[in-house]
């Protein structure tokens with residue numbers, strides 16, 4: 191996701207923004223050259239350079255208007271809310287007013303909290319989870335700017351693997367937005383997510399598709415423009431819509447809704463679309479209450 | 485402590501939204517936001533520097549004194565006021581429908597261009613004339629129904645602290661040394677907006693070297709008083725807006741010196757001066773009428789309905805006591821309406837010449853737009869005051885306001901005296917007809933949206 195961000199930021203080419211990107215790139219290189227100072231471990235034991243990359247991006251996530259994740263909220267939040275409203279989770283909706291009161295939400299890979307904060311503002315009980323302590327610290331610091339969040343938002347700097355062990359069947363909603371493309375063992379990751387979910391709970395995933403188009407736009411173009419170090423991005427980690435669907439079905443989920451997401455760099459807006467060749471969103475319901483092996 | 489918190493929160497004296505300026509725009513904005521179900525749990529504070537008016541809706545019914553400050557409201561504004569349950573209150577007090585607008589000028593051979601409601605789409609009326617005070621009193625009455633909004637009269641902000649850090653709240657100090665803060669500050673404090681000054685945004689403005697003389701008039705009864713009249717003179721337009729059966733409101737734009745003189749005249753002499761200005765024979769001009777014909781032919785192809793009739797302006801019989809006053813007129817436009825956490829609405833953002841009766845209507849357009857954009861972003865969990873929502877408001881409103889501001893300024897310039905040296909070689913008729921055809925665009929525009 192970060193790479194798409196960079197591609198489009200670069201396409202826009204404001205000098206000021208470019209400096210920012212250069213800084214980002216520099217700090218990334220510094221870290222990878224030195225060998226990782228801190229190592230972030232996922233359940234499968236692999237040190238994930240993606241986490242390091244995002245940690246270094248850190249604070250800019252919030253200060254930069256360029257942040258595509260902020261713009262992505264304009265489509266993923268309606269998608270999530272729509273799913274929640276169509277699920278059994280909310281009875282007696284109050285008109286067109288989005289309110290997530292009393293719904294327990296886990297935001298897996300929350301980063302600096304761009305999605306978590308918004309969901310907490312809609313009064314959902316949100317737990318933001320990220321393996322990067324650096325990012326969680328930024329997220330916590332940022333949440334202080336809105337005193338209303340305190341009641342609804344909590345962050346934890348831990349991996350989903352560890353978190354799932356002590357949070358079985360705790361959440362009505364689990365979200366992994368723009369995360370699964372950074373994960374090596376996707377099945378294990380999804381199992382962990384599903385373990386945190388109550389039976390009948392709702393799982394939301396958004397991710398880039400694994401297509402020729404996404405390879406051209408997200409990997410090749412980004413590398414050619416030279417601000418994503420060659421080889422950093424692992425296109426192989428991307429997952430196609432079909433693969434994800436099969437994986438979720440295998441793990442006892444029913445796919446309730448899917449949607450493509452398209453970014454328009456001119457209007458700087460995402461839209462939900464049938465065109466899912468670049469990015470897509472999935473809403474799945476956990477049907478089997480079978481507790482997956484931890 | 486004067487400020488009563490609408491909602492309890494962990495920060496004392498914190499409001500989600502603070503609106504400074506309780507004029508027509510500020511009060512309607514407060515009511516629009518408060519009545520939006522999306523915002524039912526947020527807290528809104530409206531601060532007005534003036535005292536609470538001893539207005540009582542009951543008192544305004546069947547009254548015999550009329551305020552000299554009135555506004556011509558268009559259909560969009562009516563719909564907005566209906567949505568917030570204010571229109572019914574206004575209608576029950578005093579509100580005059582305008583079903584005909586007659587515009588003419590010197591050199592148009594006493595022929596007026598008439599916009600008639602019957603010819604124009606399915607509008608009930610072309611416009612509605614409402615006293616500003618009645619509108620504000622009606623909104624204040626409606627505001628009593630909402631407990632998420634609090635109104636503070638007789639108070640003023642003495643210090644604005646707008647942080648460069650886009651995440652910090654806006655901090656304000658009040659006259660009584662009280663400190664309050666908010667996520668979103670909205671400036672509806674009129675043409676000399678203090679909020680605009682605190683935002684430090686560029687403001688483009690000029691004076692027309694004109695004054696608008698207002699007064700409440702008694703006019704000779706024709707039949708129903710449902711016609712608005714506007715005559716373009718080189719010194720500026722004269723408008724008569726119907727207010728009640730035999731009462732009309734005057735907006736006479738003229739040179740500052742002449743305005744001063746008009747205010748100093750006795751009531752009888754003032755009425756004479758006005759009647760002369762309205763009735764005086766225009767200079768016959770053959771060329772002018774041929775230009776009128778060409779313009780009319782063009783307009784016909786555009787399917788714009790208008791009629792040309794010989795004008796018989798109403799006769800003024802009396803000016804009501806102590807209703808004469810003069811206001812400066814000018815042009816102003818803030819290059820930015822927003823910065824993080826702060827937005828300008830209404831005259832604080834843009835000021836126009838009163839000749840097209842658009843000023844407050846443009847502001848009400850801002851209100852409608854800001855409300856819908858704020859709620860759109862609120863519903864996806866964006867914090868109030870976030871610059872993305874505010875920028876969207878700014879883009880939409882500037883796209884709508886700027887062409888109108890320019891057109892009104894243009895009408896003023898070709899019809900008014902400011903270009904006279906330049907236009908001395910052409911003739912009066914051309915200038916006026918052009919102004920009229922532009923004016924018409926406004927009425928069509930109103931009808932279309």
Ligand SMILES: Cc1cc2nc3c(=O)[nH]c(=O)nc-3n(C[C@H](O)[C@H](O)[C@H](O)COP(=O)(O)OP(=O)(O)OC[C@H]3O[C@@H](n4cnc5c(N)ncnc54)[C@H](O)[C@@H]3O)c2cc1C
Pocket residue numbers: 504505506507508509510531532533534554555556557639640641672673674675678696698735811812829830831832838840841842843844845846847
């Ligand atoms: C002669 C004349 C005729 C007009 N006729 C028409 C017409 O027919 N149709 C039309 O659409 N428009 C008309 N207009 C324009 C219209 O009056 C304005 O557009 C309208 O009043 C703007 O409303 P507002 O609430 O933005 O500002 P204002 O009416 O100026 O209200 C600002 C309010 O803020 C308060 N305030 C100021 N500073 C502070 C502060 N620091 N703190 C707190 N409160 C503060 C003031 O007391 C006031 O109540 C006319 C204007 C003039 C001069």
